[in-house]
Amino acid sequence: MNDTILHVQDIYKSFDGNGVLRGVSMEIREGEVVVIVGPSGCGKSTLLRCINGLEVIDSGSIYLRDEKISGRTKDLHLVRQKIGMVFQSYDLFPHMKVMDNLLLGPTKALNKSKTEVEKEALEMLERVGLKEKAYALPRTLSGGQKQRVALVRAMLMRPEILLLDEITAALDPEMVSEVLNVVIDLARGGMTMAIVTHEMRFAEAVADRVVFLEDGMIMEEGKPEEFFSAPKTQRAQHFLQSFTYASKRDKKSDKNNFED
Amino acid sequence: MDGAFILAHVPDYLSGAWVTLRFGLYGVACSLLLGLLCCLLRYFRVPVLRQIAGGYIELARNTPLLVQLFFLYAGLPRVGIKFSAEACAVIGLTFLGGAYMAEAFRSGIESVDKTQVEAGACIGLTMGQNIRYVIFPQALATAIPALFANVIFLIKETSVFSVLAMMDLMNVADTLRTSGGRTVEVLFMLMVTYLLILLPVSVLATLVERRLRYTGFGN
Numbered sequence: 082m083n084d085t086i087l088h089v090q091d092i093y094k095s096f097d098g099n100g101v102l103r104g105v106s107m108e109i110r111e112g113e114v115v116v117i118v119g120p121s122g123c124g125k126s127t128l129l130r131c132i133n134g135l136e137v138i139d140s141g142s143i144y145l146r147d148e149k150i151s152g153r154t155k156d157l158h159l160v161r162q163k164i165g166m167v168f169q170s171y172d173l174f175p176h177m178k179v180m181d182n183l184l185l186g187p188t189k190a191l192n193k194s195k196t197e198v199e200k201e202a203l204e205m206l207e208r209v210g211l212k213e214k215a216y217a218l219p220r221t222l223s224g225g226q227k228q229r230v231a232l233v234r235a236m237l238m239r240p241e242i243l244l245l246d247e248i249t250a251a252l253d254p255e256m257v258s259e260v261l262n263v264v265i266d267l268a269r270g271g272m273t274m275a276i277v278t279h280e281m282r283f284a285e286a287v288a289d290r291v292v293f294l295e296d297g298m299i300m301e302e303g304k305p306e307e308f309f310s311a312p313k314t315q316r317a318q319h320f321l322q323s324f325t326y327a328s329k330r331d332k333k334s335d336k337n338n339f340e341d
Numbered sequence: 342m343d344g345a346f347i348l349a350h351v352p353d354y355l356s357g358a359w360v361t362l363r364f365g366l367y368g369v370a371c372s373l374l375l376g377l378l379c380c381l382l383r384y385f386r387v388p389v390l391r392q393i394a395g396g397y398i399e400l401a402r403n404t405p406l407l408v409q410l411f412f413l414y415a416g417l418p419r420v421g422i423k424f425s426a427e428a429c430a431v432i433g434l435t436f437l438g439g440a441y442m443a444e445a446f447r448s449g450i451e452s453v454d455k456t457q458v459e460a461g462a463c464i465g466l467t468m469g470q471n472i473r474y475v476i477f478p479q480a481l482a483t484a485i486p487a488l489f490a491n492v493i494f495l496i497k498e499t500s501v502f503s504v505l506a507m508m509d510l511m512n513v514a515d516t517l518r519t520s521g522g523r524t525v526e527v528l529f530m531l532m533v534t535y536l537l538i539l540l541p542v543s544v545l546a547t548l549v550e551r552r553l554r555y556t557g558f559g560n
């Protein structure tokens with residue numbers, strides 16, 4: 082039986098002659114949470130954007146289940162309906178109430194009935210603690226609240242896989258955990274995810290597998306307990322050391338509590 | 342000022358105002374459609390048509406309406422293309438207005454963050470749905486002041502319709518002035534009538550803008 086959801090096969094991507102992804106291959110199985118880490122500029126965002134076709138790859142191929150999704154120019158929206166993506170900047174639609182943000186995809190892209198989705202949306206909002214904000218405008222929400230809404234918006238499409246690109250990077254420290262707890266919840270519920278993050282403790286907590294990317298190549302890959310305590314490559318060791326210093330430095334202000 | 346003269350000619354001005362307003366609004370409506378079309382052609386980088394739209398916009402914005410109308414009304418018949426004066430008025434105003442409206446729409450669309458477009462794509466919307474539900478409403482909010490300014494500008498520009506021998510406001514006044522000679526009364530009424538047409542549009546523009554500010558988006 083093949084339970085591979087996403088298969089990235091030797092992809093290359095360059096911008097203006099700069100190789101940003103240089104032969105990246107990876108597989109994500111159903112229900113698996115893969116965390117992608119690596120220094121700034123190593124190509125993490127580009128990798129996620131290539132997966133749902135926001136960037137066009139130069140070579141290689143990408144499969145979702147058994148369907149080749151790279152190299153298409155037509156009906157990309159059908160592919161994106163099955164791939165959820167959330168960015169660091171939330172990107173809620175500012176002219177729509179929270180509920181309309183949530184309804185748009187399912188009712189317009191998937192043609193679902195409004196009453197059915199609205200009920201589902203309210204349930205999900207309740208799960209992330211935002212039921213009372215269902216009919217508020219996005220600008221009245223805090224960053225953490227917006228990002229939880231963005232997660233619900235992506236999840237309501239019932240995607241096969243969710244791509245998260247540094248979704249807490251723009252948040253004030255005290256709001257980080259309320260968002261990450263939602264992600265942990267989704268992971269427990271069996272959601273397949275590819276997560277880019279600089280929150281190493283979160284990465285360790287949520288990952289089934291960690292992928293270390295540097296200079297557009299996967300340098301190391303392994304279980305989180307192995308990767309974080311005993312990285313095999315020197316580059317990963319260096320990378321993790323830079324984080325140890327950083328987290329020691331701001332330990333006092335660190336209120337993150339992923340497990341409650 | 343001669344009050345009796347003014348009162349006696351109110352019906353003339355009303356009929357002139359009706360011509361100005363009617364053809365002005367036809368022109369405005371067609372301009373909005375043409376402007377939106379040109380803007381979309383450029384936004385989607387439609388080959389060839391995009392360049393045509395760009396060339397048209399420059400041509401229309403950099404030639405006077407008066408000259409455009411002469412071309413339609415006096416020039417084209419020489420090569421066998423003849424329109425009625427009314428048709429020339431609407432075509433001319435649309436030709437001019439379309440270019441200005443296209444630029445207003447463009448400023449609106451360009452103000453919409455690229456990440457908004459990506460967010461719409463990421464929830465599986467088609468490009469058409471993305472334009473309609475995500476991009477256009479936000480673009481419109483930004484473009485509204487410029488669009489209203491164009492409406493007022495175009496209605497004022499209708500004053501050159503008189504060269505088409507249409508009995509618009511300007512021509513009504515001209516005729517009265519050359520026949521009766523009461524220049525002050527005639528021009529006074531002309532200004533007042535334009536004001537009565539355009540003031541409500543200005544007030545509406547202010548109200549709409551204020552409302553947009555209050556429900557303002559601001560992330």
Ligand SMILES: Nc1ncnc2c1ncn2[C@@H]1O[C@H](COP(=O)(O)OP(=O)(O)OP(=O)(O)O)[C@@H](O)[C@H]1O
Pocket residue numbers: 096097101119120121122123124125126127128
């Ligand atoms: N649209 C683009 N045009 C040109 N260069 C780009 C573009 N997008 C990304 N790059 C370049 O590609 C490289 C990788 O960028 P990417 O955003 O994928 O890195 P990242 O690993 O996500 O970094 P960070 O941790 O800072 O988010 C960078 O050098 C960046 O400048």
Ligand SMILES: [Mg+2]
Pocket residue numbers: 125126127246247
């Ligand atoms: Mg990035």
